[in-house]
Amino acid sequence: MTARGRSQARTTSPASGPAQLQLQGYLEHLTHERRLAAHTTKNYRRDLEALLAMAGDTAPAALLIHDIRRYIAQLHGQGLDGRSLARMLSAWRGFYRYLARDHGCKQNPCVGIRAPKSARRLPHALSPDEARQLVEIDASDALAARDKAMLELFYSSGLRLAELTGLAPDDVNFVDATVRVTGKGSKTRVVPVGSHAVKALRAWLTERAAIPQVEERALFVTRKGRRLGPRAIQTRVQQRALQQGVAARVHPHMLRHSFASHVLQSSSDLRAVQEMLGHASISTTQVYTQLDFQHLSKIYDAAHPRAKRKR
16 A cells, blocks of 8 residues: 555544444454454454445445445555455455344445455565575574574474464474464464574573573563564564675565475475465465476576577
8 A cells, every 4th residue: 555545544534333342342253252363353453444434424234335346446546456455355244244143234245346456476585595694693692592593493484473473482392393383363283393493493492591580481582581572573584684694675474485485496295385384275375386487487597598598
């Protein structure tokens, strides 16, 4: 969404009264019944508040399909792309299903509406050499040991940021070199951990044991022993990338993309990568086959005699 679009989207505030109570009830349903992560629930709140803001004094149950189409057109005109609008429509449909179940709403005006298509963007991944350069930190002090362990684990196991943030020390199994993570929808999976990440985690746990008043349920903590939050981890990843001379603007999800791309390049086992990433649908994982194809195309263009350009 553009800056102009964001400013326009803020010109009206969400409706108050019964609609806000229904929204609050739905968010509690997402948190306590569906057990969605706090970050996911926050995204739902933002998308639904946009709906209520555009509806104004009109109750959600009174909205019709042409109203929803008009709202989507307005948001598209303000700069939201197809992916953002598709996510928003999904949140709205879920809200109406809740209204039908708990508040007797007779219709779901979002059914059958599709977001405008947007160009498919491939995820950015580091090259194997860049990934290796990033994780080869000189762990000469406690914070360096911690950051090295985080980077190695991101790249070794393809974890999401929220998954790494929520880890506890006993989630790491050094006997069989795995880590137990809780992903989207509170689903738990066990993921292999590479030998370099295992070594880095052992070194970090030694340093962590010397930190006073450390939070027992947090694997990665600050120098004061408090759990390291998502924003702090993002900052540390970016700072370490700069220090290591990696030109790309690195973020935690880029390491997840790199993990998936590099494993696929080596094994071509899409189903295994799906399991390790915790994707509910293999179609989500298939985007990495496009990255793999790009990699093969570059090799072909550089190596095949009939692919070389005439000079």
